[in-house]
Amino acid sequence: MQVGDGKVEKNKSYITFGAxxxxxxxxxxxxxxxxxxxxxxxxxxxxxxxxxxEELAPVLRVDGKLxxxxxxxxxxxxxxxxxxxxxxxxxxxxxxxxxKKSSSIKxxxxxxxxxxxxxxxxxxxxxxxxxxETELWADIRKVKEQFLFN
Numbered sequence: 001m002q003v004g005d006g007k008v009e010k011n012k013s014y015i016t017f018g019a020x021x022x023x024x025x026x027x028x029x030x031x032x033x034x035x036x037x038x039x040x041x042x043x044x045x046x047x048x049x050x051x052x053x054e055e056l057a058p059v060l061r062v063d064g065k066l067x068x069x070x071x072x073x074x075x076x077x078x079x080x081x082x083x084x085x086x087x088x089x090x091x092x093x094x095x096x097x098x099x100k101k102s103s104s105i106k107x108x109x110x111x112x113x114x115x116x117x118x119x120x121x122x123x124x125x126x127x128x129x130x131x132x133e134t135e136l137w138a139d140i141r142k143v144k145e146q147f148l149f150n
Contacts, residue, residue: 014046014056017041018059019061020061021062033106050124052084058112088120114140121133
């Protein structure tokens with residue numbers, strides 16, 4: 001919920017990064033990094049970057065043995081003007097997390113998040129929304145630095 005100065009209330013993140021894991025092993029390998037990234041997004045990205053949109057909501061779909069999504073990268077963008085959010089699926093094949101170092105997984109996650117945000121911004125601008133890109137990218141830069149280098 002927005003307040004008068006354009007800020008989002010503290011109990012609601014503006015950029016969320018949900019995830020659906022394909023199995024227990026995918027969750028063990030990727031889950032902790034998603035939690036860390038979500039905490040950083042909540043810490044640094046709690047302002048509205050687009051008038052009329054309350055949530056930028058990329059969703060990670062991680063392939064595993066139980067669920068196989070068959071995606072790599074960003075697909076299936078959805079904009080809900082009524083519910084004031086935009087989302088895009090980010091596919092992570094098993095080959096991107098299985099037997100990979102944390103640094104490799106984190107690099108994939110942050111690069112795909114940035115691509116997803118770029119795609120969402122492009123769509124919002126096409127729909128004539130006003131996007132505060134300078135502030136968004138400054139905050140995302142902080143997230144990226146903390147995520148990759150701590």
